[in-house]
Amino acid sequence: MKSFIGRRAISSAVSLGGLIVLVFFLTRLTGDPTNLYLPLDAPMEARDNFRVLHGLNDPLIVQFGSYVYDVLHLDFGESIRKARPALEVVLEAFPWTLTLAVVTMGLVTLFAIIIGSLAAARVGGVFDRLSGIMSLIAASTPEFWVAIVGIFIFAVSLGWLPTSGTGTIWHWVLPITVLFIRPFGLILQVVRGSMISALSSPYVKTARAKGVRQRAIIFVHALRNGMLPVITVIGDQAAGMLNGAVVIETIFGFPGVGKLMIDSILQRDFSVVLASIMVTALAIFIMNLLIDLLYAVLDPRIRY
Amino acid sequence: MTNTNSQYRHILEVKELAVEFHTANGRFQAVKNVSFHLDRGETLAILGESGSGKSVSASAIMNLIDTPPGYITQGSIHYRGQDLLNMSDVHRRDINGAKIAMIFQDPLAHLNPVYPVGWQIAESLRVHGVDKDKANQRALELMKRVGLPDAQEKFDAYPHQFSGGQRQRLMIAMALGFEPDILIADEPTTALDVTVQAQILELLEELQAETGMGILLITHDLGVVAETANRVVVMNQGEIVESGLTREVFKNPQHYYTRKLIAAAPGHLGRQGGATGLREGRDALLSVENVVKYYGKFKAIKGVSFDLMPGETVAIVGESGSGKSTMAKTLLRLEEPSEGKALYKGRDLFELNPKELFELRREIQMVFQDPTQSLNPRMTVEKLVCEAWKIHPQLLPRAKWKERVAELLVQVGLSPEHAARYPHQFSGGQRQRIAIARALALSPELIVCDEATSALDVSIQAQVIKLLSDLRRDLGLSFIFIAHDLPVVRDFADRVIVMKDGEIVEVGEVEQIFNHPAHPYTRALLDASPDADPDVQAQRREKRERERRMAVV
Known part of the structure; x- marks a missing residue:
């Protein structure tokens, strides 16, 4: 190891x-x-x-x-805009993006697994139809549009949520919700497909012959096997978010790496761009390593 | 079970069961009007070939039929007088695993790969209310009881870390937690080597004597039935065609299908016209000298030598890990040999350059075990066969392709109309015929069959053996016939090579190997292959029993 x-x-x-x-x-x-x-x-x-x-x-x-x-030496030079070391600027923005990505992907994984598994357990049933509709909507809705409509309804008309910026926990609700949609639709479908094949495997038959309850068959026997392909997709989606959810961060005025990078490119603050690239690259490397380790944890046949 | 009905006659009674599958191609009757019963302490075998409905019948007892597509349309299943088909799912779960348990054909696939085996065995107890510590303790006892070495250390190991035989022992341990009344064994030894099969069957027999459970054995193997079953039910195409005491059914089969099945049992066809006197005063077609093959440090083949005469059939027999398949692949240069020579018509196959090898590959063809996988599903039969001539265009002008395909198809017992169809439109036996036609397209002199009949039903197996024998007679072909099973070889081979752990342990004429085996391993193999004759099996059991008693004294 x-x-x-x-x-x-x-x-x-x-x-x-x-x-x-x-x-x-x-x-x-x-x-x-x-x-x-x-x-x-x-x-x-x-x-x-x-x-x-x-x-x-x-x-x-x-x-x-x-x-x-x-x-x-981790010296990327000075940020021209901020007259501070570029790395410092990036490391200030990065936790915002990281939190956004982790919370969003956590929610995506949780919901996709529960709904996708239940859909797979009864193909053609209520959950299956529901998940089909949800993933179709999720896949075909442009994020920026949802973001703007969301701001219009919940911030401007209803006044329940702040339009943009940070400060309270309510500031996170809209960005996370909007970011949630697309990966959720995708991962839901992957979970469903993977679980359908796991649930039709011979070891599930054995579990049924042993008298194991349906819920344990789905969430104990099949899920752990079904998770392997899902993890790959989760990692891929999370990497995209770590790169900075540029559009969403810009719309919501969220001080993350994505917004920082776009601003720096527009203003030719190359040392910040360079530092951002290096930091996110490192973060993605660490995440991929964690995913590889997770594979080995989930499947004992995988040993490094 | 408090609501046990004491009015029952048999512990399990299946009456007029019918199961239907609704598929895209319409309704399909998998089981029609099937009735049988089982008592404690006895073994009932359901004997049938693939598609006979034998596994579906067993699945119905365990509530394992997926609905859709499967529907039980008629009949009843009673366990101790309780009607299983009109019982709630919760109730059936209580019976599954505790009162009626099941083991399956392929234990690797049927054990969950991501959980430790001890956990899985203990789970079968936990789901029926045993607390965790007690379940673990009992699981360990069970692992010891079914004869797993180092049960304590292996408790937390995973299924892939065990051998095939050990995995089936694990499955049995999982089924025995509550000493069930009924054990359903669905082809429990089909994927195993014969010597391992003998051990597993013996274990089941012991456990049956200990617990008094009734065993419902689902199998296609006449030998296994002859060895273990008190009574047998023969199924064909969803129907029971014959049933009765095993001995009576085998000695005096009434239905023509049963007669056909028994006649097709490997080792009972009689010699299929092999030639004699091939070895005198002629040069060998193939002469293998001292072949060695390493995989890293592991020596898979440890210096194997043999000759093959023109027109001769040599069978290489051995269990998994014997190196027989590696030997075949090495001869065809699908694997590179580490040492040794293989002189084919005087030229060393191992020294040929790629161009020479390409020319020579035409003369040596291979037929594989699984025709479903070795035929490209998107090519028609015509294309599959013609592909050979595309690769070797000098063999046949394009104008004659169609005609020759038709000829070949007739030769392997298909008809010319089949040329336009795709592999999935054929049965397993027909697909193997297509694979043989493809091999013949190049007019080979030597055909290497790697377990070419292992995946086929007995009656189909017999047909393919007959076809190969006819081709050998008509075309003067030579064969290297790789098999794990001795009886199959008896009807077809001229000489037999028995391999074990990468070495040849015995070589001889087929009659000599079968009638006077010299090496103890050959004898063990022969004894372990169950004979499709209940009397022969009874004699063997008596002999084993005597030996055991002797050993105890």
Whole structure:
């Protein structure tokens, strides 16, 4: 197990390294950063000073070296907008996104598993039809539209919930609800399919022959087997959210990584963009590792 | 059960049972008007081939038929006088596992892969109200009783960590928690090696003597019936065609289907025309010398040598793990050998370069165990057979393909109209014929059959053996016939190689192997394969009994 984590860490380090290189060259591909950072009418001296200050006159390899050195020391440079270390800015925003993602995915998983399992237990029954309708709606509704309509109904007309921002627990309700819809519809279908095949497996027959109750058959015997493919999809969806739910965070003025990244890109605050990419990449790596470990916990046949 | 009706005659009584399945293709009568009964202490076998309705009948007793698609349309099932079919689900759950228990064919699939075996055995007790500690304790006792070594340490192990025989012991332990009145055993030994099968059957017999339970044995295997059953019910296409005391049914079958089934029992067909004198003064077609195959450090084949003459059939027989299938794959270079030579017409198969190998593969064809998996489901029979000529275009001009396909289909006992159909439209035996037709398309000289008849029903098995024998006679083919089961080989092979743990333990002419086996393992294999003759089995049991008594003294 330890060697597995070690191997995974090494392979992730390699991908992170690739990402670091890619980010460097992509930012350089967009041309001389001087033109991006400084206003169009900046005088020549200011441009020269800027170049010297940031080593932009050095050969590319030297620039790359110092860039890598800085990144390895977790020094992503200063945020131009906030005049603070970029990493600090990102680490302030990240917990908001993390909480949003964890709470939303937790709710999604809980509801999808319960409804999906009950749907699978009686194909064609009430829960099955209900889950079919719900997942169809969930899959075909644009998030931004739900967000705006939600604000209009619950914040503007009814005045039950705040329109945007943070502060109280009520501020979380709309963003979480809107984010919930799409992954819920998807994972509900995956749970249903996976549970239908688990419930038709021979070991379920054995359980019935033993006299096990239907509820225990569904939630003890079949569910643990049925969860394996579901976890993969949950991980995939969670990764998307960790990247920042850009649209939702923007609409609700939520101070997470997604909003930070969009704002920084618009204002050419590249050090913040870089720091955001690195932090979320690391978070996704850790999450994938946890998922791999969860596989081994759920299925004893999987050993690393 | 307080409401036990004391007016019953038999512990289990099934009367005029009918089960119907509603499918996309209409209604299908799986069980028609089936009646039988079971008493304590006796073994009743339901004998039938696939699709006979024998498993469905058993499932009805356990409330395991899924509705939809299955519906019990008629009849009654009484356990100790209580009408099971008019009982609430809750009530039936109380009976399931406690009073009537069931074990299944494939114990690996029937044990939950993600829970420890001890937990699963204890669960069968917990669901009927035994508290956790007592259940665990009893589960451990049961594991010891069914003969699992190191039961204590293995309590928290998972199903995949056991061998096939051990898994079936676990299933039996799970069924025995409450010493049920009735044990339904659905093909309990079909997936097991013969020697393991013998042990499991013996265990069941012992447990029956201990607890006095009635066993309802569902099987397709005449040998198993001859060995264990007091009475037998023969089913065909959902109906009971014959029933009675095992001995009487086997000695004097009344219904033509029973007669056909008994005649088809492997080892009872009589020699299918094998040639003699093949080995004198001729060069071997294939000469295998000292083949070794490693998987990592594991030596799967430990230096195997044998010859195959033109027109000869050599059977390689062994249980799982004997290396017989690895041997076949190595000869065809589907696995690379680690050491050794295989001279085919004087050329070493193991030294050929890819191009030479490609040419030679035409001459050596393979027929696999499971025709459902080895035939591409999206290709018509015609395409499946023609594919061979697409790969080897020099063999036959395209204009003659159609004609030749028709010829081949007739040759394997199908008809030319079958060419346009897809594999799923055929039965298992027909699919194996298609696989054989495909092998013949390349006019091979040697056909390697890897368990080619193992997945087939006995009567179909007999037909395929007959077909292969006819082809051998008409086309002068040579065969390497891999099987786990000795009796099958008796009717078809000229010589038999018995393998165990990667080595050849005995080689000989077929008659010699069967009548005068020299090696103890060959004898053990022969003794373990149940003979489809109740008298032979009775003699063997007496002999075992004597040996056991001797051992005790």
